[in-house]
Amino acid sequence: MRIAIVTDAWWPQINGVVTTLDQTRHELESMGHEVAMITPQGARTVGLPTYPDIRLTLRAGRQVRRALDALEPDAIHIVTEGPLGLAARRYCRRLDLPFTTSFHTRFPEYIRERLAFVPLAWGYAFLRWFHRPAARTMVTNATMAKELAQHGMGDLVLWSRGVDTELFRPRSEAYWDLAPPVFMYMGRVSVEKNLEAFLRLPLPGTKVVVGDGPARAQLERAYPEAAFTGFKTGADLAAHLASADVFVFPSRTDTLGLVLYEAMACGVPVAAYPVQGPRNVVTQGETGFLDEDLGQAAMDAVTLDRRSCRRFALEHSWRRATQEFLGQLAPREPACEPLALSPPKEEG
Incomplete structure (x- = not known):
């Protein structure tokens, strides 16, 4: 498939979302799919107030429209609720195209940490509005799905994570001379x-x-x-x-x-x-x-x-996680059945 992934989080940011997307792109391409990343790279951006390392794309609508028109993707996945994500959502809604989203960041809680006067309810109202038109919203685990469902979000499915066990591995030698532990x-x-x-x-x-x-x-x-x-x-x-x-x-x-x-x-x-x-x-x-x-x-x-x-x-490879992602996409012509999300186990 030709897959478009739209994200406001991308290099040179270093965080779990960027790592996940980069590894997912690599695995998808190794499986024979064509992946187009629509990101802030190469676009005019401004720094997010209070966190200038996060860049917000200016004129995002034009960038997204041109990229998606040129690619004509079989599936569109929107990662973030920022300017590029909003532009992609608007594009899909205008052309009546199916798309999926994913939930990576506790946006309402992060806003409250920086702007204490903003109620959590406002943030979750925005999240419900943003994700509601998606065919599916991917979350990392069943507990997260249960919590989001309590905030009124629906069509939640599982997309787990992996780790590069060749890069991240035990080492016998100490890397520095620091007082243990x-x-x-x-x-x-x-x-x-x-x-x-x-x-x-x-x-x-x-x-x-x-x-x-x-x-x-x-x-x-x-x-x-x-x-x-x-x-x-x-x-x-x-x-x-x-x-x-x-x-x-x-x-x-x-x-x-x-x-x-x-x-x-x-x-x-x-x-x-x-x-x-x-x-x-x-x-x-x-x-x-x-x-x-x-x-x-x-x-x-x-x-x-x-x-x-x-x-x-x-036990947690990126290939397995990417196969989950692929199964949850909403292609224009359905090519695979989504993986059902098992009910979360009761704690205790």
Whole structure:
């Protein structure tokens, strides 16, 4: 098929959404499909207020129209609710074309973190409006689907995630000379990631933050005892991660947390809060610990067998995740049946 993927999140951003899309494109092309990425690259953009690293495309309607007219795709997938996503939605609605969407970011919660006066209800009203015309909206797990359904969103189906187990793998050699144990966070350094909950913990050893973002300068000043490495990519990033003893994930708003898969692929157990995202990835007492006492979770995770984490990661390939994505698309002429989303299991 000719598949158009429309996203406001793309390189040079470094985050789980961009990684997911890049890996999905690679797998789709290796399976023989033609993929066109419609992104902010090459377009006129402005920085998102309060987060200038995220670029918003100007005159997005013209860019999307030209790209989709030229491609005449068999299937259109809209990733984000930004200017390009809105333009693609408008294009499909005007021409009565089927399309799918996916839910990656807790948009209402992130807005509230930056603009406290904006009610959550407004954000979820926008999400319902945006995704309602889609043939299907893809989510990372059944728990997320249940939560979104409670906010009035429908036609929710599963698109899981994978990990590159060749790049992210255990290493026997230490990558640095830091006082053990090494507790690490890797990802965007911004307010919604709740990093202070990690950095203020009275943990032994060394705290390391790998990544960059608008909160980095303030956090470096406030927590000089922690090591901030800035952005790392590729083998350098994987080597840093594999040298950690515990991966600490303090976010309470992530829909999944692709970095959790990457940490476990390196044999690194996870410490996190028992919230959406980690709850769907971490096996309690085996690949990590989830606890409202994040410091206790981190100390408990130090004792775990790293081989259990690696075994979990080996079961989650990008090829399998991409096959799920392909099965959920809404082509103009149906070529495959969508994968049904199993009812979420009751907790406890």
